[in-house]
Amino acid sequence: MRHRLIGMIRRRPALLDALRQARVAVLGRLPGAAARPASTIPPIDWRRATPGLPVPPPLLLDDIPVVPARRLHHEVLSDGGPVWPDFDTTPVVRHLIHDTPADINATPARRPGPRLDRPVIWGGRCLFHFGHLAAEHLNRLPGALYHHPNAEALFLLPPGKLGREVPGYFWDMTAWFGLRPDRVRLVTRPMVAGRLMVTPQTEHMSAHPPPDWHLDLLDQLPKLHGLEPVPNRALYVTRMGQLPRGSGAHAGEAALVDALRAAGVAIMDPGREGLMRQMALYAGARLLIFAEGSAMHGRQLLGRVDQTILVLRRRPHSTMARAQLQPRCTRLDYAPVIRGFATPIHLGGSEMLPHGITFLAPQRLFGILRGYGVELAPHWDGDRFAAAEARDAQLWRDAILARSDIDRAATLDRMSAVLTRMGVA
Numbered sequence: 183m184r185h186r187l188i189g190m191i192r193r194r195p196a197l198l199d200a201l202r203q204a205r206v207a208v209l210g211r212l213p214g215a216a217a218r219p220a221s222t223i224p225p226i227d228w229r230r231a232t233p234g235l236p237v238p239p240p241l242l243l244d245d246i247p248v249v250p251a252r253r254l255h256h257e258v259l260s261d262g263g264p265v266w267p268d269f270d271t272t273p274v275v276r277h278l279i280h281d282t283p284a285d286i287n288a289t290p291a292r293r294p295g296p297r298l299d300r301p302v303i304w305g306g307r308c309l310f311h312f313g314h315l316a317a318e319h320l321n322r323l324p325g326a327l328y329h330h331p332n333a334e335a336l337f338l339l340p341p342g343k344l345g346r347e348v349p350g351y352f353w354d355m356t357a358w359f360g361l362r363p364d365r366v367r368l369v370t371r372p373m374v375a376g377r378l379m380v381t382p383q384t385e386h387m388s389a390h391p392p393p394d395w396h397l398d399l400l401d402q403l404p405k406l407h408g409l410e411p412v413p414n415r416a417l418y419v420t421r422m423g424q425l426p427r428g429s430g431a432h433a434g435e436a437a438l439v440d441a442l443r444a445a446g447v448a449i450m451d452p453g454r455e456g457l458m459r460q461m462a463l464y465a466g467a468r469l470l471i472f473a474e475g476s477a478m479h480g481r482q483l484l485g486r487v488d489q490t491i492l493v494l495r496r497r498p499h500s501t502m503a504r505a506q507l508q509p510r511c512t513r514l515d516y517a518p519v520i521r522g523f524a525t526p527i528h529l530g531g532s533e534m535l536p537h538g539i540t541f542l543a544p545q546r547l548f549g550i551l552r553g554y555g556v557e558l559a560p561h562w563d564g565d566r567f568a569a570a571e572a573r574d575a576q577l578w579r580d581a582i583l584a585r586s587d588i589d590r591a592a593t594l595d596r597m598s599a600v601l602t603r604m605g606v607a
Contacts, residue, residue: 217346218366223357223458226406228331236395237328240303240379241274243267249291249372251341256284258314262369263288263338264304264378277306278386279318295372303327304380305335305356308368310343312351313476316483317503318386323359324399325381333379334365345370354457358403358483385482391505400485404465409458411466414448416556421473421496422451425539425574428581430496432473432540433606434571437563442471444561452477469554470511478503481510488512492554494519494547496540519547524600526582527592534588539578541571541604575606 243264251262259277266275269287277285303326306319323335335356339345345368353363384396403409420439424431432438443449450463464470464481470489472478474496481491482503490513493502501516508514525538544567548559579597582588601607 218363219350219353222354225362226360228327228360230406231328231402235398237325237399239329240326240381243378243380244376246375246378247290247294248336248369248375249288250369251338253341255286258309259284260341261286261288265290274382275380278383281388281390291372293372294374297374297376299376301333301377301379302367302375303330303333303335304378305337308337308339308348308352310340310349313479315352315355316479320355320359321384322381323361324396326379327360328399330379334367335361336367336369338369351457358457385506389505391509397485397509409462409465412462413466416447416469416471417450417463417467418442418447418471419450419452419473419477421475425578426581428537428585430536430538432496432542433574434542434567435473437567437570441558441561445556445558447556452480474500474502482506486510492517497535497538498523517550519543519550522600522604524597527589527596529587529589537582539575572606575601
């Protein structure tokens with residue numbers, strides 16, 4: 183019943199928009215609606231950074247109306263934000279995905295709201311997703327703060343969301359870039375920015391690397407934070423726990439983690455480590471091994487490190503974040519370790535690749551890791567791996583079939599064929 187109700191609402195965008203607006207109108211007036219945490223990362227002072235870096239100054243715009251988000255117009259982008267003048271001919275203000283502008287200009291509110299007389303930075307969208315924040319939404323901050331270290335920044339909340347619901351990692355990430363929580367202004371009502379400062383979106387889902395000056399700025403952050411790298415010969419970043427939620431991961435990963443640990447590889451679960459600890463571990467790893475996924479974008483919060491990055495592919499032929507990670511490390515490789523891959527099918531007929539389950543090819547994995555100095559085979563328990571793989575496949579199947587946005591018949595056909603071939607049907 184619940185899934186049918188959700189499906190009915192999703193098929194009526196106007197109803198969904200109205201429900202979101204009503205939620206904010208009612209709950210936004212309650213005490214604590216705009217609550218935010220104390221800073222979990224000590225503040226830094228960009229004035230202590232190396233002077234004279236070739237960072238382009240921000241574009242300065244005066245008297246810019248800013249409005250809250252009302253609806254999504256893209257899978258992860260909403261309307262709202264600044265009402266840009268010359269929107270189509272001012273590339274610096276646009277939000278790109280795969281090198282193409284994906285945003286729309288905001289519509290002015292009937293009542294413009296109060297005027298902010300002090301200069302503010304356009305921070306972008308406060309998306310509730312760690313990977314997208316790191317990959318494409320927060321990278322305007324370093325350049326702006328390098329020039330204006332004490333400025334506030336405007337961020338657009340998703341439709342229907344309140345300030346108190348902003349995830350903790352957003353506050354950690356903005357603090358890592360040098361923006362204290364009390365300098366974050368979340369857009370929940372119309373306003374006019376007397377002076378709005380805009381720097382380029384330096385990175386996104388793209389085939390092009392970030393500009394050198396952006397990496398120069400990120401190279402400053404460990405020093406400004408007094409970060410002490412945690413040395414490890416090899417570090418593996420896991421995605422354990424994702425399959426029961428219907429998100430993509432490698433089946434049997436718990437057994438893989440046990441074998442890697444026995445082989446002397448340090449293990450990190452990014453969901454259980456604070457951001458500073460993650461940065462220290464990334465900065466100190468000589469060999470950094472990722473299970474392909476959003477955590478890879480966390481490495482984009484750092485600049486250049488003398489290390490090798492190895493990605494265990496989760497999706498066939500994927501080279502996720504190649505252009506972004508390549509200039510940050512000495513060597514970057516993608517390991518073809520897939521023996522099977524099953525993905526749900528969306529109601530619209532497309533493959534939902536981020537939610538697919540991946541089956542590893544152990545012998546191929548052994549040979550690849552041996553080339554990086556990791557001997558996994560002596561520590562491998564085949565029976566334990568097979569049991570973990572079968573258990574994960576069942577948990578993933580149940581989670582996927584509980585979704586309301588899949589074509590159930592097509593998804594069942596796809597998963598049954600692959601799971602049978604993998605011996606876990």
